[in-house]
Amino acid sequence: MSSQMTAIELLELGDEGRKRPLLNQHWPSIIGSIFGVCTGIFINFQTRRPVFSGIHQHVILSAGFVTALTLLNNKRDAYFAEKDAVYRHYIELHPEEFEEPEPKKIGDLLEPWIPIR
Numbered sequence: 433m434s435s436q437m438t439a440i441e442l443l444e445l446g447d448e449g450r451k452r453p454l455l456n457q458h459w460p461s462i463i464g465s466i467f468g469v470c471t472g473i474f475i476n477f478q479t480r481r482p483v484f485s486g487i488h489q490h491v492i493l494s495a496g497f498v499t500a501l502t503l504l505n506n507k508r509d510a511y512f513a514e515k516d517a518v519y520r521h522y523i524e525l526h527p528e529e530f531e532e533p534e535p536k537k538i539g540d541l542l543e544p545w546i547p548i549r
Contacts, residue, residue: 439530443520460501468494 455462472490473483484490523530 436533436535438532439523443516460505461498464498464501465494467497
């Protein structure tokens, strides 16, 4: 990806050749399962029962947390997709506000180095 791309080119890159990291793909399942089991353990501890008694409670809580986090993740993805669409539309309507950046050399970006002794 070049730093000399225009704003609309950056938005139109899309997901070609890119893959979401493994943890980002499965975080609702992982975190939901952990929260469900830990909540079941906490409830059993507070009611002075054996930690893993009522295993159906752990399964139901895990399924509930996984479902809730999956819905939350989908809503978050939809929000960011809509936000990107609004940005894209604004850039298409006002291209004069998003001019192509001028090329810069690395030497122009760095500040002069002064040794402190």
